[in-house]
Amino acid sequence: MAVAGDSVLMCRQINAKKPNVHLKNRVFGVSVCPRRVCFNAGKLKGNKVRIGVRSAIEMDDKEGLHLLKSFNGSLGFDVVSEGELRKKGFLGLRKTKLVCTIGPACCSLEELEKLALGGMNVARLNMCHNTREWHQDVIRRIKRLNEEKGFCVSVMIDTEGSQIQVVDHGAPSSVKAEDGSIWFFTTEKFEGSRPFTVQSNYESFSEGIKLGDELVIDGGMASFEVIEKIGNDLRCKCTDPGLLLPRAKLSFWRDGKLVGKNDELPTLSTKDWSDIEFGITEGVDFIAMSFVNDADAVKHLKNYLSTKSAGSIRVLAKIESLEALQKLEEIVEASDGIMVARGDLGVEIPLEQIPTVQEKITHVCRQLNKPVIIASQLLESMVEYPTPTRAEVADVSEAVRQYADALMLSGESAIGSYGHKALSVLRMTSSRMELWSHEENRQSVLHQRQLGVSLPDQIAEQICNCAVEMANNLGVDAIFVYTKHGRMASLLSRNRPYPPIFAFTNENSTRMALNLQWGVIPLFVDLSDDMEGNISKSIDLMKTKGIMKQGDAVLVISDVIPSDATPTVFQSIQVKTIA
Ligand SMILES: Nc1ncnc2c1ncn2[C@@H]1O[C@H](COP(=O)(O)OP(=O)(O)O)[C@@H](O)[C@H]1O
Numbered sequence: 364m365a366v367a368g369d370s371v372l373m374c375r376q377i378n379a380k381k382p383n384v385h386l387k388n389r390v391f392g393v394s395v396c397p398r399r400v401c402f403n404a405g406k407l408k409g410n411k412v413r414i415g416v417r418s419a420i421e422m423d424d425k426e427g428l429h430l431l432k433s434f435n436g437s438l439g440f441d442v443v444s445e446g447e448l449r450k451k452g453f454l455g456l457r458k459t460k461l462v463c464t465i466g467p468a469c470c471s472l473e474e475l476e477k478l479a480l481g482g483m484n485v486a487r488l489n490m491c492h493n494t495r496e497w498h499q500d501v502i503r504r505i506k507r508l509n510e511e512k513g514f515c516v517s518v519m520i521d522t523e524g525s526q527i528q529v530v531d532h533g534a535p536s537s538v539k540a541e542d543g544s545i546w547f548f549t550t551e552k553f554e555g556s557r558p559f560t561v562q563s564n565y566e567s568f569s570e571g572i573k574l575g576d577e578l579v580i581d582g583g584m585a586s587f588e589v590i591e592k593i594g595n596d597l598r599c600k601c602t603d604p605g606l607l608l609p610r611a612k613l614s615f616w617r618d619g620k621l622v623g624k625n626d627e628l629p630t631l632s633t634k635d636w637s638d639i640e641f642g643i644t645e646g647v648d649f650i651a652m653s654f655v656n657d658a659d660a661v662k663h664l665k666n667y668l669s670t671k672s673a674g675s676i677r678v679l680a681k682i683e684s685l686e687a688l689q690k691l692e693e694i695v696e697a698s699d700g701i702m703v704a705r706g707d708l709g710v711e712i713p714l715e716q717i718p719t720v721q722e723k724i725t726h727v728c729r730q731l732n733k734p735v736i737i738a739s740q741l742l743e744s745m746v747e748y749p750t751p752t753r754a755e756v757a758d759v760s761e762a763v764r765q766y767a768d769a770l771m772l773s774g775e776s777a778i779g780s781y782g783h784k785a786l787s788v789l790r791m792t793s794s795r796m797e798l799w800s801h802e803e804n805r806q807s808v809l810h811q812r813q814l815g816v817s818l819p820d821q822i823a824e825q826i827c828n829c830a831v832e833m834a835n836n837l838g839v840d841a842i843f844v845y846t847k848h849g850r851m852a853s854l855l856s857r858n859r860p861y862p863p864i865f866a867f868t869n870e871n872s873t874r875m876a877l878n879l880q881w882g883v884i885p886l887f888v889d890l891s892d893d894m895e896g897n898i899s900k901s902i903d904l905m906k907t908k909g910i911m912k913q914g915d916a917v918l919v920i921s922d923v924i925p926s927d928a929t930p931t932v933f934q935s936i937q938v939k940t941i942a
């Protein structure tokens with residue numbers, strides 16, 4: 364009747380009397396497991412309900428053959444999530460993840476610990492700045508804090524990329540360009556500063572540039588007109604006065620369009636490759652690739668990482684150019700996550716387009732199930748001031764309302780005097796907006812675009828969609844998911860459920876990667892092949908620790924990985940009420 368590879372949707376209630384099985388859309392009233400019988404989907408009684416899909420029908424009771432391996436008795440909670448849970452309860456847990464750029468202002472062990480306590484989920488190291496030794500020290504400090512103090516902070520390195528359009532006026536702080544003043548943009552390298560002179564980091568920065576073209580600093584901070592070309596250097600007149608910051612970004616415009624962008628430079632420079640080697644050696648969790656222009660660059664890095672046995676490092680593509688926007692879907696599909704790098708993006712597209720582009724990228728990422736970080740200038744004024752502007756708080760709130768997975772601090776934490784405070788502004792603003800969205804029931808319906816190409820992928824996706832609907836409708840306190848590579852956890856997160864998702868995994872790289880996913884609290888545990896055993900042990904531990912109490916309801920999703928004992932995949936949803 365059925366052959367290996369056929370799928371069957373099984374709705375069963377343990378100890379129920381009347382069995383039914385749906386096979387290829389027909390209902391078969393057969394008893395499938397000697398130990399358990401099936402029941403009709405409509406009869407949801409008691410507190411143990413299972414809805415499962417089995418690929419390859421194995422009607423004998425192989426599950427009974429499982430050897431019970433021991434659960435090591437500890438719950439791999441990080442101190443911050445556990446503390447927050449005790450203080451605020453399940454529904455009070457923050458869903459939006461927070462990324463902090465580490466710089467001189469926050470690189471000491473004490474400052475890093477403060478950020479970890481303040482809710483930093485991921486520490487970002489921008490390889491544009493500082494020395495290899497400095498980065499190594501920071502990474503080791505973070506790992507030490509994780510090990511010794513029970514934090515779970517992931518490490519991200521961000522490549523420098525071939526940024527051809529960076530300029531420096533030599534002084535440590537900003538310089539004002541007055542209206543009508545004449546400036547010299549040169550590739551000559553010199554120490555210190557010269558009046559009205561700006562160095563470009565790239566020899567051919569002025570290739571193809573004509574007299575009359577507009578030179579724009581940092582996407583509009585100041586503008587100049589090119590009035591003379593001397594070799595590769597340019598003499599320019601300030602037409603729109605403003606500030607030149609150190610390492611400001613430069614672009615050229617003609618007739619309202621960007622010109623002079625050099626597409627021939629590789630996405631990863633020689634220095635980037637050596638930074639990547641460094642990242643592999645230091646065991647970083649994420650590599651953010653600057654100036655990705657197509658999917659090939661991402662695929663290339665991912666292939667390289669696999670050959671280096673570093674395939675567990677997640678590759679994030681930074682969307683910060685017009686080219687990237689034009690190939691958005693293929694880039695999102697190829698990468699493990701996306702950063703909306705608004706800093707450079709604002710140089711390449713008109714600023715007024717940033718909000719809609721951000722929303723579009725966020726939407727595409729959710730459709731394709733990839734985490735997305737909103738980055739740059741979220742609380743820029745806090746680099747100098749102890750309170751944010753109202754507009755900045757509104758911007759952060761909007762990113763949370765769009766259901767971005769994560770928010771990022773740049774200079775606010777790296778060089779600002781109020782990094783810790785900026786982090787608490789992100790924390791409080793996101794918690795407030797999450798609560799508002801929940802209360803107003805603003806969960807936008809996600810028009811599911813089917814991701815899975817193979818049947819198992821589609822099954823996992825559908826199970827997670829249904830599970831979240833059930834969790835929301837039943838008002839359970841938490842969702843538990845047992846996951847090796849994090850796939851089921853991210854498919855649940857994609858549906859942005861009300862209850863928090865506790866993702867139990869025995870892979871450390873999965874735990875660290877899930878740190879970036881909306882609403883997921885990753886827990887490192889020793890999982891055995893006996894899924895029922897894993898579930899009851901984790902619930903018992905939660906109870907013993909006083910985190911869960913009688914009457915709490917949990918929706919449990921398990922995804923049994925095929926093993927020699929059970930060559931079948933079995934995914935299931937159960938609702939458990941704590942006895
Ligand atoms: N590791 C570091 N060492 C020194 N300064 C840093 C470091 N990381 C970041 N910064 C400072 O913080 C600012 C904001 O960080 P970021 O947004 O990552 O870089 P950028 O401004 O170069 O795009 C940088 O301009 C730089 O001044």
Ligand SMILES: C=C(OP(=O)(O)O)C(=O)O
Binds near residue numbers: 491683703705706738
């Ligand atoms: C995050 C960004 O990249 P970087 O800070 O490396 O320029 C950005 O451009 O917004």
Ligand SMILES: [K+]
Binds near residue numbers: 491523524
């Ligand atoms: K960078």
Ligand SMILES: [Mg+2]
Binds near residue numbers: 706707
């Ligand atoms: Mg950038």
